[in-house]
Amino acid sequence: MSSDAPKPLSYNIAWAQRTFSDRPTTEALLAPERDAGNVSFNDYQAAARFFAGSHRLYRFIGGFLAIPVTFVFRRPSWSPLRTCSFFAASTLCGSFTGHTMAISAHVTFVRSLEDPSGFAQALENIRKDSGVYAPSGPTIVRSGSQWSVNAADPSPIERPSINPPSKWDQIRAVNARTSTNSSWDALRQRHERTRVPSVNSDSDPDAFERSRTEDRVAEQAKFNEMLERERNIKHDS
Structure with a gap:
């Protein structure tokens, strides 16, 4: 294929x-492409008029036409089931006709575009900038004067894949969050909580002081024992 071949649309x-979706949006998206030379002035004007046209409503208009059609063709002898069936069939037929x-x-x-190759480049730029990828559906392909309608996009754009975090990443994250609270901190906090003595206002002051001293000595001994046990565990590991 020659490198000068026009870009297919x-x-x-x-x-x-x-x-x-509307004329202001169309003009805002195509104006930079027009200024860059990808879209001709006539194609720009034609697109602004077309995308704001009534063709968007054809499918809905066709479906709503089922209401007067049903009233016209309905006979008094029809049962409610037959009437509903006729209405449903008319709605589907009208919607399909409008879609067509x-x-x-x-x-x-598309056939009226003066520069389909430039318009194709403009659509590609807009698609990349917006990040909105083409869904599967009817696609018009034009190359020069040749055109066709395909049931799906013949050249879909690959969507960027986002890999979920692995199990190892989750484990590392959990370990990172819990590593700040070491066992030494837990021992110190536990020791501080146990150092608060209980005060009895009716007891003898001297007895209270002796009891508090004994409690401090006992708690200090327990704390020293826990520290020694923790050191032994770390040394063995």
């Missing part, structure tokens, strides 16, 4: 309708 209908007409409108728009 892959026009995903669902993505285009979702991205160019909307696709036809998109085909007409």
Whole structure:
């Protein structure tokens, strides 16, 4: 294939309708591409008019037309079940017809572009900048004067994958959070809590002082014993 071959236009209908939701949005997205020379002035104006057109409502209009159609064709002898079935079938048929007409409108728009290759580059730039990727659905492909409608996008863009954290990463995170509270800190906190004596206002002051001294000595001995046990554990490990 020659390097001068025009860039084919892959026009995903669902993505285009979702991205160019109204005229101000269309103009804001295509104006930089027009200034960069990717979109001609005529294509810019045509896109601004088209994406704000009534083709967006064709499917809904077709579905709503089932209401008057049902009233026109309904007979007094019809049962409620038959009436509901006819209404449902009319709704589906009208919606499908409207959807087909909307696709036809998109085909007409794509075929009317003066520079489909430049418009293809503009759509690619907008797709990359917005991060909104084309969903699976009807896609109009135009290369030069040749065009076709495919059921799905023939060249889907790979979505960036986000790898979830592994089990080892989760374990490291838990260890990092718990490493700040060592066993030495726990021993000190426990010792500080046990050093608070209970005061009895009715007891003898001298007896209270002796009792408090004995308690401090006993608690200090327990604390020293716990420290020694902790040192032995760390030394053995």
